[in-house]
Amino acid sequence: MKKIMINEFGNESKMILNEVDTPSPKDNEVLVQHKAIGINFIDIYQRTGLYPLNLPSSLGLEASGVVEAIGGDVKSFNVGDRVCYCNGPLGAYGTHNLVPENLLVHLPDEIEFETIASGLLKGVTAYFLLHDIYQVGSKDTILFHAAAGGVGSIATAWAKALGAKVIGTVGSSEKEKYAIANGCDYVINYRTHNFKDEVMKITNNEGVSVVYESIGKETIVDSMDSLKRRGLLCSFGNASGVPDPINILDLMRKGSLYLTRPTLFDYVKTREQLENASNKFFDILKSGKVKVDVQQKFDLADIGKAHASVSERKTIGTTIIIP
Numbered sequence: 616m617k618k619i620m621i622n623e624f625g626n627e628s629k630m631i632l633n634e635v636d637t638p639s640p641k642d643n644e645v646l647v648q649h650k651a652i653g654i655n656f657i658d659i660y661q662r663t664g665l666y667p668l669n670l671p672s673s674l675g676l677e678a679s680g681v682v683e684a685i686g687g688d689v690k691s692f693n694v695g696d697r698v699c700y701c702n703g704p705l706g707a708y709g710t711h712n713l714v715p716e717n718l719l720v721h722l723p724d725e726i727e728f729e730t731i732a733s734g735l736l737k738g739v740t741a742y743f744l745l746h747d748i749y750q751v752g753s754k755d756t757i758l759f760h761a762a763a764g765g766v767g768s769i770a771t772a773w774a775k776a777l778g779a780k781v782i783g784t785v786g787s788s789e790k791e792k793y794a795i796a797n798g799c800d801y802v803i804n805y806r807t808h809n810f811k812d813e814v815m816k817i818t819n820n821e822g823v824s825v826v827y828e829s830i831g832k833e834t835i836v837d838s839m840d841s842l843k844r845r846g847l848l849c850s851f852g853n854a855s856g857v858p859d860p861i862n863i864l865d866l867m868r869k870g871s872l873y874l875t876r877p878t879l880f881d882y883v884k885t886r887e888q889l890e891n892a893s894n895k896f897f898d899i900l901k902s903g904k905v906k907v908d909v910q911q912k913f914d915l916a917d918i919g920k921a922h923a924s925v926s927e928r929k930t931i932g933t934t935i936i937i938p
């Protein structure tokens with residue numbers, strides 16, 4: 616089988632494509648032959664060492680495919696089943712991966728391998744952000760950064776489906792058109808406009824209920840200042856770098872704000888949570904209200920180019936690797 620490995624943290628060139636023996640599943644393990652592999656921003660944090668891994672390490676947390684072999688105690692999966700996974704184990708960047716049964720999900724027939732390979736992690740994230748972190752509904756105006764990106768395009772459409780008024784930010788005029796077509800009520804190009812000022816104009820100086828903040832260092836202060844009294848700052852990513860520390864007294868001074876810094880792995884910790892979030896995502900996809908828009912496809916051998924286009928802000932929608 617083929618597998619991407621890193622021996623040290625660093626730029627795209629550290630990802631090496633290796634030929635290795637295909638492993639056999641042990642008890643509770645399933646060998647999945649990949650049809651498509653998802654690229655997520657966390658893969659970049661892991662490759663660069665911002666989120667450290669034990670080295671040498673494989674990479675990639677999300678893929679879809681077909682069950683090729685099962686270990687002794689596996690109860691819920693059979694050879695030939697269509698499956699997907701999104702919270703590891705590491706090693707999705709390859710032709711195959713051994714996945715513990717409790718992390719694997721059956722893929723409904725109506726949903727394509729490529730759709731889910733680049734959508735499950737982002738869709739499950741959108742689910743917990745809009746339902747568990749805060750219950751978004753028709754009472755809310757929310758601000759969602761990187762609205763034309765992977766998580767952003769899925770979550771903003773989902774928030775619209777929940778009845779919220781959605782303000783998105785984007786980094787180019789092409790992305791602006793995309794985010795409007797995808798359902799955002801207002802889109803701000805935060806490279807050309809001060810998004811906090813625009814949010815205040817849109818909300819008559821009230822501010823928004825929640826800011827979904829995945830940009831980090833460059834935006835976090837203005838994100839706090841875009842909130843209404845007792846609003847929630849949900850810092851869930853750091854695409855521009857880790858934010859500077861927040862003075863806890865600022866939460867009081869800026870209107871008794873709330874702050875959370877969640878990770879998917881705490882919100883789909885149990886089998887029940889994973890199944891619930893995945894099923895909710897499958898349902899909203901089947902309803903047609905939310906789509907996974909695979910706009911970029913790369914071969915496994917071009918993994919470096921795939922990472923570069925995501926980290927250089929060139930991508931729209933989602934990105935997949937074909938093994």
Ligand SMILES: NC(=O)c1ccc[n+]([C@@H]2O[C@H](COP(=O)([O-])OP(=O)(O)OC[C@H]3O[C@@H](n4cnc5c(N)ncnc54)[C@H](OP(=O)(O)O)[C@@H]3O)[C@@H](O)[C@H]2O)c1
Nearest residue numbers: 655656761764765766785786829852853854855878879928
């Ligand atoms: N906490 C969690 O559990 C969790 C789970 C999934 C994802 N996330 C986070 O959600 C965010 C989106 O993830 P994704 O995989 O869907 O990626 P993505 O949104 O497709 O790509 C990231 C986007 O961030 C924007 N961005 C702004 N400043 C940037 C900079 N300096 N460098 C790179 N990008 C920049 C770019 O959009 P513009 O050009 O429009 O600005 C870029 O397209 C990431 O921050 C990720 O870490 C968190």
